[in-house]
Amino acid sequence: MDTPIKYYSTNKQSSTVSFREATIKGQAPDKGLYFPDRIPQLREDVIANFRNLTKEELAYLTIRPYVGGDIPDTDLYKICSETVNFDFPLVQITDSISSLELFHGPTLAFKDVGARFMSRCLGYFSKNEKQKVTVLVATSGDTGSAVAAGFLGVEGVDVVILYPSGKVSKVQEQQLTTLGHNISALEVQGTFDDCQAMVKQAFADAELTSRMFLTSANSINVARWLPQQFYYLYGVQQWQGETPPVICVPSGNFGNVCAGLLAHVSGMPASHFVIACNDNDTFSGYLRTAAFTPKDAVPTISNAMDVGNPSNFVRILELFGHDHQRISQLIHSYTVSDDTTRETIASVYKDHHYLLDPHGAVAYHALEQYLSAHPQYRGFILETAHPVKFPDVVESVTGTHIEIPDSIRGLMAQQKKATLIPPHYAALKDYLTARL
Numbered sequence: 063m064d065t066p067i068k069y070y071s072t073n074k075q076s077s078t079v080s081f082r083e084a085t086i087k088g089q090a091p092d093k094g095l096y097f098p099d100r101i102p103q104l105r106e107d108v109i110a111n112f113r114n115l116t117k118e119e120l121a122y123l124t125i126r127p128y129v130g131g132d133i134p135d136t137d138l139y140k141i142c143s144e145t146v147n148f149d150f151p152l153v154q155i156t157d158s159i160s161s162l163e164l165f166h167g168p169t170l171a172f173k174d175v176g177a178r179f180m181s182r183c184l185g186y187f188s189k190n191e192k193q194k195v196t197v198l199v200a201t202s203g204d205t206g207s208a209v210a211a212g213f214l215g216v217e218g219v220d221v222v223i224l225y226p227s228g229k230v231s232k233v234q235e236q237q238l239t240t241l242g243h244n245i246s247a248l249e250v251q252g253t254f255d256d257c258q259a260m261v262k263q264a265f266a267d268a269e270l271t272s273r274m275f276l277t278s279a280n281s282i283n284v285a286r287w288l289p290q291q292f293y294y295l296y297g298v299q300q301w302q303g304e305t306p307p308v309i310c311v312p313s314g315n316f317g318n319v320c321a322g323l324l325a326h327v328s329g330m331p332a333s334h335f336v337i338a339c340n341d342n343d344t345f346s347g348y349l350r351t352a353a354f355t356p357k358d359a360v361p362t363i364s365n366a367m368d369v370g371n372p373s374n375f376v377r378i379l380e381l382f383g384h385d386h387q388r389i390s391q392l393i394h395s396y397t398v399s400d401d402t403t404r405e406t407i408a409s410v411y412k413d414h415h416y417l418l419d420p421h422g423a424v425a426y427h428a429l430e431q432y433l434s435a436h437p438q439y440r441g442f443i444l445e446t447a448h449p450v451k452f453p454d455v456v457e458s459v460t461g462t463h464i465e466i467p468d469s470i471r472g473l474m475a476q477q478k479k480a481t482l483i484p485p486h487y488a489a490l491k492d493y494l495t496a497r498l
């Protein structure tokens with residue numbers, strides 16, 4: 063038995079920790095991101111037997127080394143099964159491009175897998191704590207709904223979500239405010255930045271944190287990041303082709319693509335990676351010049367990718383030993399404008415009767431460009447959200463009405479429950495302490 067994997071901080075100023083501690087802490091005290099101290103290799107028999115494994119088995123075998131024994135095998139297997147209990151179909155669109163659909167989970171976007179896995183790990187770790195864990199999240203939309211759905215019913219964990227009043231879509235608001243049970247929503251009379259500042263102040267409040275076990279469900283948490291490797295394995299498992307696929311990932315904070323690269327370094331076959339960005343394309347500058355210059359985010363129609371300073375970029379550097387040459391040999395990046403995104407949704411629907419969401423369309427166009435320069439390959443995109451989450455864009459460019467899934471229809475009929483508060487920390491603190 064190898065020694066368990068430990069996690070070091072990418073800033074190298076904090077001590078290394080176990081999976082358990084990294085999950086509970088989220089971010090390292092020196093503000094770095096936790097990174098595994100070695101990359102486990104997929105066993106040869108696992109790779110040889112790939113197609114015969116169930117998705118539960120594949121998830122479990124992939125994540126087990128990273129958990130380092132902090133969760134017993136039977137519990138971990140159960141957590142994996144619950145995390146992936148929906149479909150991840152690879153759907154062919156053209157001869158050379160397929161779509162790995164990651165939107166069949168409860169909130170219709172790929173963040174469900176990470177949120178479900180993390181919530182169950184945290185639930186497990188908090189079992190032996192005397193105090194309940196309270197997860198505080200500020201959201202501008204999708205993250206909050208994936209976290210809320212992921213933590214629903216997890217024992218020993220309460221979730222408090224802050225969202226800016228009037229600034230999330232109706233579907234998103236319903237997803238945040240109708241679950242009840244251990245999920246509470248605070249409707250803040252301010253902006254997303256106000257919500258985020260209030261949450262940060264709570265974590266920094268020593269008096270409060272001495273009385274409450276507070277944690278975050280931020281996307282840099284290793285328990286949200288690492289299980290994203292599963293998608294790539296499922297995609298490659300379903301892949302029919304002589305050469306391994308080119309994999310194209312629509313990217314914002316780069317957590318998703320970095321998980322794919324990690325799986326590849328562990329032995330998962332792939333011919334190449336393509337990172338698809340909207341106008342927020344800091345990474346393409348890095349590929350060109352080897353210098354990384356964060357920019358302010360600009361708004362686009364693929365808004366989950368509107369990130370000017372992708373927090374997981376540092377994990378890509380770490381994974382390849384800061385070797386720009388290795389990175390630029392394995393990865394291409396393309397920038398796709400809103401106009402091209404709209405044209406792509408329209409033309410793929412017209413020519414192939416496949417409905418892309420704006421994020422998937424950015425990826426489709428990027429992969430098409432790469433394959434036209436490298437015709438010896440074929441590949442797949444990660445379709446990260448259901449088109450019904452973006453009805454305005456998708457319906458206007460295709461001229462077609464999107465059928466609303468039953469799950470969303472049921473949701474819209476439910477009663478919203480949220481507590482309206484002013485955008486000040488004192489209001490959040492009063493709310494939290496009243497619950498003690």
Ligand SMILES: *Cc1c(COP(=O)(O)O)cnc(C)c1O
Nearest residue numbers: 313314315316317318366446447
């Ligand atoms: C979060 C998100 C992305 C970006 O993923 P990162 O891991 O931040 O790169 C892409 N598409 C959708 C629909 C998302 O919700």
